[in-house]
Amino acid sequence: MKITDVQVERFRSISRTTRDTEGHGHPGPERQTVQSLTRICTDEGVEGYCFGGNQAVMDSVIKPAIVGEDPMYRERIWHRLNAWQRLHKGTLSDRVIATVDMALWDLAGRYLRQPVYKLLGATRDKVLAYASTMCGDELPGGLDTPDAYGRFALACKERGYTAFKLHTWMPPVPWAPDPRRDLEACAAVRQAVGPEMKLMLDSYHFYSREEALLLGRGLEKLDYYWIEEPMDEQSVSSYVWLTEQLDIPVLGPETAEGKMFTRAEWIVRQAADISRGGVGDVGGITPLMKIVHLCESFGMRMEVHGGGPGNLSVLCAMGIPGEFYERGLLHPFIDYEQKPPYLKALPDPMDEEGYVHISKEPGLGWDIDFDYIDTHRVT
DSSP: OOEEEEEEEEEEEEEEEEEOTTSOEEEEEEEEEEEEEEEEEETTSOEEEEEOOOHHHIIIIIHHHHTTSOTTOHHHHHHHHHHHGGGOTTTOOHHHHHHHHHHHHHHHHHHHTSBHHHHHOOSOSEEEEEEEEOOOOOOTTSSOSHHHHHHHHHHHHHHTOSEEEEEOOOTTSTTOOOHHHHHHHHHHHHHHHOSSSEEEEEOOTTOOHHHHHHHHHHHHHTTOSEEEOOSOTTOHHHHHHHHHHOSSOEEOOSSOSSHHHHHHHHHHHTOOSBEEEOHHHHTSHHHHHHHHHHHHHTTOOEEEOSOSHHHHHHHTTOSSOOOOEEEEEEOTTOOTTSOOTTBSSOSSOBOTTSEEEOOOSSBTOOOBOHHHHHHTBOO
16 A cells, blocks of 8 residues: 555634634634645555645645655654654644644554554543633633633533643733732632642743742642643753742643653653643654653653544553543633534543543544535635
């Protein structure tokens, strides 16, 4: 079997979110948007899919690297793309590599008629989710006050979530960031949900050492479960310092470039207590599983960043504690249980006990509505 083509299909969809000037998602009026689906084709008619992708990048960089290759040689393909990235940093991002890698895993699962998490080596078929909020805002009744966070956390608890993570106020909110205001929101959530729910904070990412320490000390008093990315992750020494100061676990790195190599450096330097990685951050399922095994070798916990079938597949194949699936981003004005129009079912359905169940279907488990995509294709 050989790869014959890489296609990116663009199609119209509906979105109820918008992004601010800093790139943070918030509720917005319903609007038309354009999505893309990458399709890897073979000479045996088997195909693999992953949402995302850009045809120009696929034509200029990806196709010369992988057309003619056996799609089952995912490791060789991933290493080739990782090496090519050195001279194509402007176009060949980790997210692009992740799209190709996940489409190849999806293809393998469809070809072998097995879900990807079983190809990786399954350990479970469901995982607890935490409710992961959108960033704070100034929308009345949204996430505009500490009490609003408390009310939303209680609603999430009643939905079945056993854990809740705040993303607090960040620019371009005029007065943000403010670590004391963050702690007020964290305290309101703790008061609303009681002592048994696990709570986490993902705050503004460029606080100073003193501000991060203030946050961490406050979260310790509130019995929070971890603190995530309160400083610029390019300063590893700052995280070494913070981890030494705090009893609450520090989680990271999340967005730092460098794939498994960066995670190894953070582990060796003891810059975090819990490691972090997601398929979009590190270039796909292939490198994320390397990070899983790296953490296992050090007896270190790893939490997966972000949602989606790729991350869920890795979570259900981990032999070390990856305690939670990150479900969201959630907001009082957004109905997360409403599936996107281009899917026939939610990719991460959650039961009343707070467990997300992985699909048993071949591949990554996206139930794609190809008729919708064909009807709404952008030429």
